[in-house]
Amino acid sequence: MSIEVLDEAGGGTDLAELSRLSRFVLDRMRVHPMAELCVKLVDEATIAELNEQWMEKTGPTDVLAFPMDELRPGLVNEEPEEGVLGDLVLCPAVARRQAEEAGHPERDEVWLLTVHGILHLLGYDHAEPDEHREMFGLQARLLEEWARDRATAGERADRP
Secondary structure: OEEEEEEOOOOOOOHHHHHHHHHHHHHHOOOOOOOEEEEEEOOHHHHHHHHHHHHOOOOOOOEEEEEOOOOOOOOOOOOOOOOEEEEEEEOHHHHHHHHHHHOOOHHHHHHHHHHHHHHHHOOOOOOOHHHHHHHHHHHHHHHHHHHHHHHHHHHHHHOO
16 A cells, blocks of 8 residues: 655654554555555645635635545455545644644544545545434544554553
8 A cells, every 4th residue: 555645734743653544544444455545734825725726615624635546445355446545635733723622632633634534535425414424433433443553552562
């Protein structure tokens, strides 16, 4: 799996961890192991420009997803489709504000936005109530599994 994480925002986000989270989500969603994903961290001016250009909305947003080959989650006993998943553009400055408002660490908000964006790349949406329930339920489950996986990995690292 090719996951490229680029920090054009210069905000000190742990890029290796963001790459591990992306790989974790793609594995859980049974995306083809050769699929390609690019996660780009940008400043507010850049994401505001992209938001206006592609979404016809004014101002900065937290995350934008640009799917490429319209890959979908793989099914059990079915070979997933190979291709380019797409690009995820995330703004750490907006994530920081949202984290403060929500009362949790910025890192947690960046993780949430990463999972949210990957789900959009995989065709999930939240415009309708049923879609919203499905997508946000899946997002919560993936974040819980990620936290559990990290805790288990930390326990293994603490052992002699």
